[in-house]
Amino acid sequence: MAAEATQAIGWWGVLLAIAAGTMRGGTPFLFVSLGECLTEKSGKINLGLEGTLLTGAMTAYGVSYLTGSPWLGVIAAGIAGALLGVIHGWLSQQPRVNDVAVGIAMIIFGSGIAFFFGKPFIQPKAPQLPTIDLGNWSDIPALQAALQITPLFLLGLAIAPVMNWFFRSTRWGLFVRAVGDSPEAARAMGVSIFKVRMLSIIAGSFLAGIGGASLSLYYPGLWTERISSGQGLMAVALVIFARWNPIQCLWASLLFGGAQALGPALQSVGIKEGYYLFNAAPYILTLFIMIFTCSSKKMISGAPGALGTSS
Amino acid sequence: MTTVIAPTSIEIEQPPELEVINMTKRFGSLVALDNVSMLIKPGTFHALLGENGAGKSTLVKCIMGFYRADQGDVLIGKHSRQIESPRDAQKYGIGMVYQHFTSVPAMTVAENLVLSRLNSPGLINWNEEYAKLNAFMANAPFQVPLDVPISQLAAGQKQKLEILKQLYLKSKILILDEPTSVLTPDEADEVLGLIREQVTAERLSVLIISHKFREVTTFADEVTVLRKGKFAGHGTVKDLTIADMAEMMMGERREPQKVAKVQQSDRLSILQVTDLHANKDNGLAAVKGVSLTVHGGEIVGIAGISGNGQKELVEVLAGQRSPISGQVLVNGEPYTATRVEMFKHKVFALPEEPLRNACVPHMSVAENMALRTFDRPPQAKGFLLILKTIRQMAQDLIQQFKVKTPSAETPIGNLSGGNVQRAVLARELSSDQINLLIAANPCFGLDFGAVEFIHGQIVEARNQGVAVLLVSEDLDELLALSDRIIVISGGQFAYESQTETADFSAISHSMAGH
Numbered sequence: 001m002a003a004e005a006t007q008a009i010g011w012w013g014v015l016l017a018i019a020a021g022t023m024r025g026g027t028p029f030l031f032v033s034l035g036e037c038l039t040e041k042s043g044k045i046n047l048g049l050e051g052t053l054l055t056g057a058m059t060a061y062g063v064s065y066l067t068g069s070p071w072l073g074v075i076a077a078g079i080a081g082a083l084l085g086v087i088h089g090w091l092s093q094q095p096r097v098n099d100v101a102v103g104i105a106m107i108i109f110g111s112g113i114a115f116f117f118g119k120p121f122i123q124p125k126a127p128q129l130p131t132i133d134l135g136n137w138s139d140i141p142a143l144q145a146a147l148q149i150t151p152l153f154l155l156g157l158a159i160a161p162v163m164n165w166f167f168r169s170t171r172w173g174l175f176v177r178a179v180g181d182s183p184e185a186a187r188a189m190g191v192s193i194f195k196v197r198m199l200s201i202i203a204g205s206f207l208a209g210i211g212g213a214s215l216s217l218y219y220p221g222l223w224t225e226r227i228s229s230g231q232g233l234m235a236v237a238l239v240i241f242a243r244w245n246p247i248q249c250l251w252a253s254l255l256f257g258g259a260q261a262l263g264p265a266l267q268s269v270g271i272k273e274g275y276y277l278f279n280a281a282p283y284i285l286t287l288f289i290m291i292f293t294c295s296s297k298k299m300i301s302g303a304p305g306a307l308g309t310s311s
Numbered sequence: 312m313t314t315v316i317a318p319t320s321i322e323i324e325q326p327p328e329l330e331v332i333n334m335t336k337r338f339g340s341l342v343a344l345d346n347v348s349m350l351i352k353p354g355t356f357h358a359l360l361g362e363n364g365a366g367k368s369t370l371v372k373c374i375m376g377f378y379r380a381d382q383g384d385v386l387i388g389k390h391s392r393q394i395e396s397p398r399d400a401q402k403y404g405i406g407m408v409y410q411h412f413t414s415v416p417a418m419t420v421a422e423n424l425v426l427s428r429l430n431s432p433g434l435i436n437w438n439e440e441y442a443k444l445n446a447f448m449a450n451a452p453f454q455v456p457l458d459v460p461i462s463q464l465a466a467g468q469k470q471k472l473e474i475l476k477q478l479y480l481k482s483k484i485l486i487l488d489e490p491t492s493v494l495t496p497d498e499a500d501e502v503l504g505l506i507r508e509q510v511t512a513e514r515l516s517v518l519i520i521s522h523k524f525r526e527v528t529t530f531a532d533e534v535t536v537l538r539k540g541k542f543a544g545h546g547t548v549k550d551l552t553i554a555d556m557a558e559m560m561m562g563e564r565r566e567p568q569k570v571a572k573v574q575q576s577d578r579l580s581i582l583q584v585t586d587l588h589a590n591k592d593n594g595l596a597a598v599k600g601v602s603l604t605v606h607g608g609e610i611v612g613i614a615g616i617s618g619n620g621q622k623e624l625v626e627v628l629a630g631q632r633s634p635i636s637g638q639v640l641v642n643g644e645p646y647t648a649t650r651v652e653m654f655k656h657k658v659f660a661l662p663e664e665p666l667r668n669a670c671v672p673h674m675s676v677a678e679n680m681a682l683r684t685f686d687r688p689p690q691a692k693g694f695l696l697i698l699k700t701i702r703q704m705a706q707d708l709i710q711q712f713k714v715k716t717p718s719a720e721t722p723i724g725n726l727s728g729g730n731v732q733r734a735v736l737a738r739e740l741s742s743d744q745i746n747l748l749i750a751a752n753p754c755f756g757l758d759f760g761a762v763e764f765i766h767g768q769i770v771e772a773r774n775q776g777v778a779v780l781l782v783s784e785d786l787d788e789l790l791a792l793s794d795r796i797i798v799i800s801g802g803q804f805a806y807e808s809q810t811e812t813a814d815f816s817a818i819s820h821s822m823a824g825h
Contacts, residue, residue, distance in 0.1 A: 169435045174418070174426045181417045188413040189427055190398040305416055 013142055014265045020146030021261020022254050023153050024219040028053065028228075029253035030156040031211030032235035033242065034163060035081075035204035037249050040239055041167065042200035043180035043306040047103025048088050049208040050232025051110015052081045054225075056212020058118035061223040064216075065126035074129070074152070074213040081209020082202045084110055089201035093194055099308060107232075114225075121223050129217045150218040152210065156250075159207070163246040176200055180304035208232065234286050241289045243302040259285045326353050326483035326516040327388035327404065329374075334383030336369055343369040344380070345540045351484065354513035356506075358527045358548070359520045360560055361537035367520045370537065371486050375400045375407050401429055406482030408473045408490050416462040420455050420472060427476050451475055452505040466616055467498035467823070474506065487519040491526060495616055495822040496786070496815075503530045524553045536560055573774040578606040581747050581778035582628075587637030589623045597623035599802035600637070605747070610769070610779040612793030612810070614786055616822055620802035621782045622663070625751045628780070629660045631668070641747060657746035659683075659739040661732075661753050669735045672724030676716050677705035679723045680738045704741075712737035713764070729761040740768060748772055751782040766792060786818065798822055 032049050039046045046052075056077035064073030088106050092099040132154070135147030167173040178186040179196040186193055215231075216223045238256060242248035263279035329351040336344040344366045351357045361367045373380040376394040384391050387403050394400050397407070414423045425431050425440050444457055453471045461469060470490060477485055485506070491499035507530050509515045521527055527534060528548060536544040536559040544559035582605040589598040597620040605611045615621050626632035628639065630648025639646045641656040652658070662668035670679050681701045684690050690701050705719045714733045716726055723731060732753065739748065750769060754762040769792060773779050783789050789796055789810075796813050798806035798821040805821035808814070 169437060171426075171431050171433050171435065174422060174435075177418060178415045178426060182413075182415045184411070185413040185415045188397065188409065190396055190401075190429075 011269070014269055016142055016146050017265035017268055018258050018261045020148075021265060022258040023149060024257065025260040026253045026255075026257025027150060027153045027156060027214040027218065028211040028231055029235055029238060029256045030153070030160070030250060031214065032208045032232050033238045033249040033253055034156065034159055034246055035207035035211070036235050036239045037204075037242070037244055037246055038163065038176070038207070039201050039204035040307055041180045041244060041304055042176045042197045043183065043304050043309070044089075044092055044197050044201055045099050045103060045236070045308050046085075046088055046092075046106070046201055046204060047100060047233065047236060048084065048106025048110055049205065049235060050228060050230065051107040051112075051114070052084045052205050052208040053110075053212040053215070053228045053232040054114040055084060055110045056081045056209030057216040057227050058114040058121065058212070058223055059209070060213030061126045061216040062117065062121045064128075065121055065124055068127055070127050070129045070217050073126070073217055074210060077209040077213035078206040079209070081212065082206040084113075084209075085202040085205025086198075088205065089198040092201075093197060111225075118223055118225070122225075126217070126223070128221050129214075131218070150214060152214045152218060155210075156253075160246045160250040167246070177304070180306055183306050208235075230283070234282060237286045237289055240293055240303075244304060245302070256282055256285065324483070325513055328353050328386070329405070329484050329516065329518075330386040330389075331370070331374065332384045332386065334370065334373055334380045334385075336366075336373055336378055336380050343540055344373065347383075347537065347540075347542045349535045349542075349545075351516055351518055352533075353516055354510060355532045356510045356517045356519070356530055358531035358534045359518060359537070360522075360527065360534055360556060361543070362560055365537040365543075365560070366540040367537055368488065369540075371407065371488065371518070371520065375405065375486065398429060401480060401482070404481065404483040405486065406477035406480055406484070407486040407488065408470075408477060409488050412461075412469045412473060414461045414469065414472060414476070417460060419458055419460050420464075421457040423461060423472070424457075424476060424479050427480060429480075447479055451478060452509060453502070466493045466618065467495070467502070470494055470498075471502060474502065478509075483514075484516045484518070487517060489520055489522065491521070491523065492784075493617060496819040497823055499526065500529075506530075524556065527556070528553065538562055573608075578608060580604045580606050581642060582780060583638075583640040583643075584628075585638040585640070587624070587627065587639065588635040589620075589627050589632055589637075590635055591623060596635075597802050598627070598634075601799070601802070601804060603797065603804070605778040605780050607746075607778050608773055608776045609795065610773050610781055610793045612789035612796045613780070613782040613799055614789050614796060614818060614822060615784070615799040617784050619799050621751070621799050623802075624799070625660075625662060625749060625782055628749050629662055629668075631662075654687075657742065657744050659742065659745055659748050661736060661739055661748065661750040663752040663755060665735040666724065666728070666731050670723050670731060673722050675720045676709065676714070676723050676726070676734055677702050677719040680705045680708055680734060680741075683738055683742070708737040708741055709734075711741075712768075729757045732757060732761065732765065736765060736768060740772060745772060745775075745777045747778045747780070749780045749782075752784060753781075754783075754785065754788060 032053055036046060036049055059080040060073035060077035063076040064070040084106060088102060091097060092102040129150055129152065131148040131150055133144065133148050135144035138144060167177055175186070175191050175196050178189070179191060179193050183193050215227050220227065234256060238252045239249060242252040259281040262281045263275060266278050267275055331347065331349045334344055334347050335342070347366070347370060359367050359370070369378065372378045374385055374394065376396045376399050385394055386392070392403055394403070415426070418426070421441065421444055424444060425435060441457070448454060448457070453475065455464070455468055455472045455475060461472070464472065470493060474485070491503065494502065503526060506515070506517060510517055519531065531548050533547050534545065534551065534556060536556065538560060543562070584601060584603050587598055587601045588596065591597040599620070601624060603611065613621055623632060627634045628648065641658060644656070646652055646656065660669070666672055678701070681690055681704065685696060685701060690697055690704065702719055708714070709716060709719060712733050714737060715730050723734060726734065753765050753769070757765070769779060769781065781789065781793055790813070793810050796808055796810050796818065797804050798818055800821055806818055
């Protein structure tokens with residue numbers, strides 16, 4: 001009987017851990033995917049957000065450690081991301097330059113910058129972002145830990161509908177969609193394609209930088225060189241999965257965050273077999289999404305018409 | 312000094328006079344526009360005529376501020392105006408409708424209209440905008456549903472929207488660049504007729520670029536003709552005959568060459584298509600159960616507005632697309648357009664946009680001309696290519712088909728559109744035995760000389776017993792060349808007749824899908 005009860009709580013624990021992981025692990029996905037969504041809506045792909053994420057994580061951690069203010073770190077991470085965005089935005093819009101190639105270069109450049117400047121910050125402990133504890137009513141520590149929510153998650157939660165509204169009901173939002181869907185039409189309206197794409201890429205990179213801050217200042221809450229583990233690249237797949245819709249980016253991010261929490265959650269209840277397999281869940285999920293959303297016979301609906309073309 | 316008149320006062324105002332004085336535009340060493348002047352009086356329908364490359368588009372793009380003229384002046388209402396961009400042109404009440412649609416496909420009609428406005432607010436209050444748009448639509452000459460995304464509109468509706476957009480922007484001078492090239496004759500007459508009413512009521516002036524004399528004589532008041540970048544003539548339409556205008560355009564009096572057809576006696580069916588279905592790139596059905604037979608020594612013309620499935624049909628026949636279901640027989644045997652089958656049944660194709668669909672742009676003219684035969688004797692011995700033979704053969708073809716190229720080694724991508732077309736035609740017609748020729752829009756964007764040459768070659772092939780499937784958006788071309796004409800609409804054949812007994816208005820109606 002008793003053994004059964006523990007077993008029951010244990011399985012609840014797995015669900016709880018996954019739910020908590022959904023919010024923790026989903027936060028960086030959310031920011032990067034919203035950033036990528038904005039960038040791709042303007043017709044450019046930024047694979048470099050993987051590098052931006054790392055640079056953001058390192059900058060946030062470093063600034064938080066040096067100044068003692070984690071919020072300053074978050075802002076610095078956004079600015080560092082935006083600076084990388086300027087480079088990508090300018091390079092990828094030069095004649096006969098392919099944005100995927102520039103993106104891969106920017107992954108290497110962004111991670112290189114992060115590793116180079118991040119060396120001194122691997123050891124010290126930087127002040128972390130405060131969390132909002134929604135679980136204080138309960139005395140189960142697992143539940144309390146699970147309900148520690150970062151304000152960054154709430155910020156991301158707010159940005160998704162705001163971005164959706166921006167695309168629908170603001171002049172600038174319509175410009176971004178026009179440039180991404182039909183650059184000729186935008187040019188005929190006298191809109192500067194270069195400027196719109198540049199600003200979209202910068203703003204998208206700013207968001208990705210903040211995503212990095214949530215990695216190093218909230219969860220897992222440290223700075224190592226392997227902290228992003230490909231989340232920036234997965235976010236690109238996630239945007240396709242979300243059909244370039246900010247609200248769906250939110251749900252997709254939560255799904256990926258949950259998939260990421262699967263391995264550690266099972267480990268916590270003592271399931272050791274297949275640990276690496278469960279840890280690989282987000283990658284497997286990415287792979288399956290790519291397989292099921294791609295078809296040689298059918299174009300994906302909702303894709304910006306001029307995505308990835310140079311003009 | 313530029314003063315923008317408040318929109319409310321424009322409502323009742325007459326369109327201003329537009330005058331272009333001594334305009335010159337050079338692109339490097341090429342003089343695209345040489346000292347051209349033109350006057351568009353208020354409330355007139357003015358046609359701008361000229362062959363391809365005569366400078367019509369350059370002239371209007373200079374007026375619109377896309378290009379900056381090297382010399383010359385634009386006078387609007389007798390005042391000299393500096394127009395730096397299309398936005399400036401919009402401020403002066405000049406709006407342009409382009410040959411290709413300039414609305415954003417993924418957005419709705421309402422979003423496109425609001426977006427096109429210069430002074431659209433930063434935050435859009437959709438309730439208010441919809442109220443205004445509905446009021447505007449109530450007084451507009453034609454109606455387009457506001458809530459529908461552009462990608463779901465038919466071509467005619469898209470073109471109407473482009474014109475509505477200019478009226479919505481309160482443009483008083485409308486420049487139309489071949490606005491009817493994507494419309495059925497009925498749609499074209501409707502749209503131009505409604506614009507004509509606006510002009511007659513002196514609410515608009517119109518400058519229209521057109522190739523179609525029928526439209527010019529029906530709707531226009533005056534014409535200005537350009538030839539090779541220079542002013543070639545001007546006059547009122549009622550004083551000019553079509554022959555006069557054609558003479559001004561080409562600089563010589565020339566009757567269109569009649570292509571002589573030889574009557575064929577034995578007619579074997581070469582191509583047989585049964586209940587063919589194919590999808591578009593986005594997975595939607597494009598060809599919906601099409602059956603046709605093409606006999607030897609016969610040209611079967613397929614007419615239709617672009618986007619009605621003819622592109623996909625040609626792609627299936629050329630092996631560029633897999634059909635969903637249905638059967639294609641050539642000489643009575645199943646045909647899936649593999650290289651082996653093409654060679655066995657002597658099937659040749661002249662697809663549209665040949666540089667993209669039938670050439671390797673970076674490879675030389677000679678290599679491109681050998682694409683069909685390079686792996687067979689005499690151009691190959693085992694797995695080795697005999698480059699000398701390939702080059703010799705190409706040089707013969709270049710002469711025979713009058714391809715203008717610096718040498719056989721020039722990359723084919725460097726050639727002009729007409730010469731790429733000729734080179735591909737040379738490759739496809741050079742074989743001694745041709746059974747089936749599939750041609751799609753073979754004369755799109757070519758000048759008179761090239762068109763005549765290609766038409767001649769196609770008819771000659773027919774006279775030698777080749778079965779020809781000719782898909783074209785140019786109805787006149789189909790009526791002139793084909794023995795039998797079929798209209799495709801919405802992926803299905805809507806009309807079929809021998810060309811001699813074909814009924815023009817029935818063709819036009821079935822193109823529109825009625």
